[in-house]
Amino acid sequence: MLDLALGILIVLTFAGATMAVVLKKVFHNLLGFGLSLVGLAGISLVLGSEFVALMQLLIFLGGITVAMVFAVMMSTPREQSEEPRTADRVAPALLVGAGFPAVMIALLLGGSFPTSPVTEELFGVREIGLALLTTFELPFEAISLLLLAAIIGAVAVARRTRERPDG
Amino acid sequence: MSGLIDSVQGVLGGWLTELVIGFVLLAVLITLNAMFMVWFERKVAGWVQGRHGPLHHGPFGLAQTALDVVKLLGKEFIIPSKVDRPVFLLAPIIAFLPALAILSLIPYSADMTLTDAQSGLLIVFAFGGLSLGGIFMGGWSSNNKYALLGAIRAVSQNIAYELPLLLSAMAIVLMSGTLNLTEIVDAQAGYRWNVFFQPLAMLIFLISAAAETNRAPFDIPEAESELVAGFHTEYPAMGFAVFFLAEYTYMFAVCAIGAVLFLGGAAGPLLPGPVWLLLKVYFLLFLMVMARWTYPRLRFDQLMNLAWKYLIPLALGNLMLTAFVLKLVQT
Numbered sequence: 001m002l003d004l005a006l007g008i009l010i011v012l013t014f015a016g017a018t019m020a021v022v023l024k025k026v027f028h029n030l031l032g033f034g035l036s037l038v039g040l041a042g043i044s045l046v047l048g049s050e051f052v053a054l055m056q057l058l059i060f061l062g063g064i065t066v067a068m069v070f071a072v073m074m075s076t077p078r079e080q081s082e083e084p085r086t087a088d089r090v091a092p093a094l095l096v097g098a099g100f101p102a103v104m105i106a107l108l109l110g111g112s113f114p115t116s117p118v119t120e121e122l123f124g125v126r127e128i129g130l131a132l133l134t135t136f137e138l139p140f141e142a143i144s145l146l147l148l149a150a151i152i153g154a155v156a157v158a159r160r161t162r163e164r165p166d167g
Numbered sequence: 168m169s170g171l172i173d174s175v176q177g178v179l180g181g182w183l184t185e186l187v188i189g190f191v192l193l194a195v196l197i198t199l200n201a202m203f204m205v206w207f208e209r210k211v212a213g214w215v216q217g218r219h220g221p222l223h224h225g226p227f228g229l230a231q232t233a234l235d236v237v238k239l240l241g242k243e244f245i246i247p248s249k250v251d252r253p254v255f256l257l258a259p260i261i262a263f264l265p266a267l268a269i270l271s272l273i274p275y276s277a278d279m280t281l282t283d284a285q286s287g288l289l290i291v292f293a294f295g296g297l298s299l300g301g302i303f304m305g306g307w308s309s310n311n312k313y314a315l316l317g318a319i320r321a322v323s324q325n326i327a328y329e330l331p332l333l334l335s336a337m338a339i340v341l342m343s344g345t346l347n348l349t350e351i352v353d354a355q356a357g358y359r360w361n362v363f364f365q366p367l368a369m370l371i372f373l374i375s376a377a378a379e380t381n382r383a384p385f386d387i388p389e390a391e392s393e394l395v396a397g398f399h400t401e402y403p404a405m406g407f408a409v410f411f412l413a414e415y416t417y418m419f420a421v422c423a424i425g426a427v428l429f430l431g432g433a434a435g436p437l438l439p440g441p442v443w444l445l446l447k448v449y450f451l452l453f454l455m456v457m458a459r460w461t462y463p464r465l466r467f468d469q470l471m472n473l474a475w476k477y478l479i480p481l482a483l484g485n486l487m488l489t490a491f492v493l494k495l496v497q498t
Contacts, residue, residue, distance in 0.1 A: 027307055031254070034300065054289045062296030062329070066322060069303055073319050125286050125346055 006046050013039030021097075024085075026072050034065045051125050189281040193270050201415040202232040207449075208456050215460040242404035247310070250401065254308035259402065259409035262301025265294035266416040273423045274349045276433040276440025287348040288340065291424055292333060295379065298417065299325050305410065306398035317397025320387050320467065324378060327474035328385075332375035334482035335368040338489045339428045348424075352432030362429040365489070369429045371482050373454065376421040378474070380414060383459035387467055422451035 016039055019032025041056035132140045206221060206229055213220030221228030246255065269291050271281040284290055299322060306318020339361050340346055343354035355361055362369050378385040389397030399410045426432060426447035433440030465473065 025251075027251075028254075031304070050284070050286055051289075054286060054293045057293035058289065058296065062293065062299075066296070066299060066303075066326060070319070070322050070326070073303070073307065073315065073322070125289070 002046055006043065009039050009042040009046060012036075013043065015039075027069075030065065030069055030072060033068075034061055037061050037065065051128055185281075189271060190267070193267060193281070196270065197267070197412070197416050197419075200419045201412050202236070204415045204418065204452065205232045205235070205411075207452070208459075211453070211456045212460050215457070236408065239404050239408045244405060245403045247401050249310045251308035251310070254304050255401075256406075258301050258305035258308060259406050259413070260301070261304060262298050263409055263413040263416065265297040266413055266420055268294045269420040270416070270423070272348060273420070273427060273444075274352055274432055275444055277349075277352075279433075279441065280349055283349055284347070286346040288336060288346045288351070288424075288428075291348075291420075292329075292336075295417075295420075296325075296329065298413065301410075301413070302398050305402065309398070309401035311401050313394040313396075314398050314400045317389055317394045317400070321381060321398060324381070324385065324387065324470060327471055328375040328378040328478075331371050331474060331478035331482045332379055334479065334486055335365075335371040335375065336424075336428060338365055338368045338482075338486050341486070341489050341493060348427050348432075352427055352434065355431040356434065358431065358434070360429065360431040365429065365485070367481065367485050368489075369425070371478055371485070372425055372428065373451070375474075375478060376425060377455055377458060378470070380417045380421055382418065382455055384462040384464050385470060386459075386464060387470060418452060418455060419448060422448045422455070425451050 013036045016032045016034070016036030020029045020036060021032075023029055023032060037056060037060045041053040041061070044056060045053035209231075210220040210227075212218075221231040224230040224234055246252065272284060272287045272291055274280040274283075302321045303318040306314045306316075306321070309315070339351065342361065342364065343351045345351060345354070381389065387393075389399070394400070399407055402410060423444065426444060430447045430451075433444040435443035435446075438446075
């Protein structure tokens with residue numbers, strides 16, 4: 001039963017990813033991206049980490065995808081959203097699209113993974129919270145510093161455009 | 168009835184039967200709630216404005232909504248020629264489905280929960296965010312300025328109010344030390360309801376909940392005086408009805424979560440648990456309906472200011488104070 005669910009979710013993830021790349025309208029690409037994120041969340045859920053699945057939905061789908069949709073809605077009118085597909089655009093995209101998975105696969109094949117059965121106790125909300133505030137305190141704080149810098153940067157950029165006389 | 172359940176169980180097996188029965192019950196609840204809420208809202212509106220509200224069909228006009236649904240079912244489903252067909256047709260479904268998932272997580276009484284998940288509250292918020300997808304899909308695919316504007320407003324409003332909603336609920340999570348909705352209810356046993364300890368959190372929660380469900384005075388995504396009907400302007404017949412159903416189901420879901428977090432869930436004397444939960448939910452829904460007919464709609468900048476300048480700092484302060492007091496009590 002779980003294997004079947006996993007299979008369906010993997011197909012869903014790849015279908016979404018293909019939609020995100022192949023379709024020609026930006027909004028459809030985004031919907032495909034969202035679909036593949038839902039698939040990924042489902043995979044984490046089936047494989048036993050409820051928390052990762054939920055964060056996937058909350059942050060990537062509820063936050064990042066929505067922000068991207070927002071940007072698309074604000075910037076490109078629908079009529080103009082079909083861009084021509086020329087070689088000088090496809091080539092770098094292919095390079096990045098093939099290069100990143102190549103590096104990742106090389107790392108995955110070279111690395112070793114713990115083979116002990118993963119249980120809910122290892123990846124529950126409480127355990128992850130405790131780990132973030134004890135063992136991994138420094139990276140956690142460093143990330144929040146990064147986010148703070150990003151927020152201040154965003155505010156600074158927004159301020160500048162607002163002060164411009166009747167822009 | 169039990170004979171029927173047994174024969175279903177024979178065909179499908181244990182947990183699948185539970186699932187099917189649960190979802191049939193939820194479907195009944197969703198339908199009845201939507202029909203009742205439309206009637207209830209019109210009656211309260213009439214009461215506020217010194218009118219009668221629906222009167223003619225059934226006792227107190229109760230059959231009015233059912234007849235309206237029949238009318239909507241009979242209408243032609245006209246799809247405008249230049250819409251993005253697949254997205255246009257999918258949008259109402261995507262707007263509605265997460266509500267079903269949220270309702271399945273609510274503890275209707277001490278032993279009546281369809282899904283008793285360990286991080287139930289997080290699941291509720293994760294799925295609550297998904298419904299926004301249906302709204303912007305509908306608004307964008309309609310190929311209509313008003314629909315698109317409505318969808319943009321809905322997205323920015325939801326981003327802004329998701330934060331205070333989560334932060335106010337987190338204060339309760341800190342107090343009960345769990346994300347499991349059943350355990351949150353258990354932590355309030357003996358009438359130690361969170362509303363007595365966290366009145367500010369409850370106020371912030373209710374305001375953000377009204378904004379998240381696009382309810383007046385936060386209904387700018389469908390402000391009829393500016394945007395015709397907002398994101399569902401182009402939707403005919405049942406497409407419109409499904410969006411409507413989604414809205415009322417979310418109102419119920421959000422109020423049920425409010426009742427679980429702040430009002431002790433299904434706890435109460437004499438009456439059985441589900442009755443108490445429904446009483447609390449409809450009390451909160453009554454507050455929401457009253458707010459709609461009492462306050463004028465907020466302007467867009469007022470709406471953003473309310474969230475970013477008041478609700479979020481207040482909710483953050485409340486969260487820090489809660490953590491501080493809890494630490495004091497512990498030591």
